[in-house]
Amino acid sequence: MNTLTLEPFSPQNTDMVLSWRNSARVRCNSIDDSIITKESHNLFLNTLSQHTSKRYFVMHMGTQPVGVLSFSGIGQDQVTWGCYIGSEKISPGTFPLMVCIAIKFAFQFESTASLHSEVAAHNHAPLKLNQYLGVDSTGEITKKTTSGKVVQFMQFCVSKDDVKKVLDKAEKILTSSLRTQLNSFKVLNEQ
């Protein structure tokens, strides 16, 4: 059986992460749509090591790295998360699986009362998935990306009371192996 692991960002996965993050496909849905250099990523890694409220991971399914999950606000009542799929070759169901992992990871901390996310209004797949899972839309906001584009973002929130409802719905669209992986995922090198 494949195992699902979250590997913290590190110098070892920098090249892969940057190749994903700097792709046009990922940047067009990001508030920071600039190209990130290796130097600035290394500075970011130093910052991460000093701030336990921010957690960035590469998600692996078995031995295959498939994408990135990020969290900020860990240890506070409001946690914000984001993700992108890196690999072009992913199993169907990977994206709903990432949503489930984000919820499970964020709400394992006692302090988490709500989990927030923002999705560009032109990024239809996550908007549709949130709607399907019954994740509450809490508003919309216009932001300027790093390159100066004005983009509308939809805001979403899963409250602690909604966790079971959303996970139950999400698990119905995962195959049994993905559900098994979800319920046994591991965080590597956890401090």
Next chain:
Amino acid sequence: MSNRELIVKIFHEVLDTTDSCLSSTLEDNTVLLDSGLDSLGFAILVARLEEELGFDPFVEMKEAVYPTTFADFVKIYDERKGAF
């Protein structure tokens, strides 16, 4: 019912479930990304097929292969069925 017939049947069910529309007739050479089903739809399709067939060929793959066309998708199920 052949794998292909089952996949076509469930494909249409999922289109309805997700309020999606088939962009054109579903043919062997239909490109999946242009078919009208998005990532949510494919997740549901593969989960429903697992209910019917008892396996998920994608999770069993040693090296992930994402099918390009509808025929590629059906072939993955036919080959998995034939392997056992």
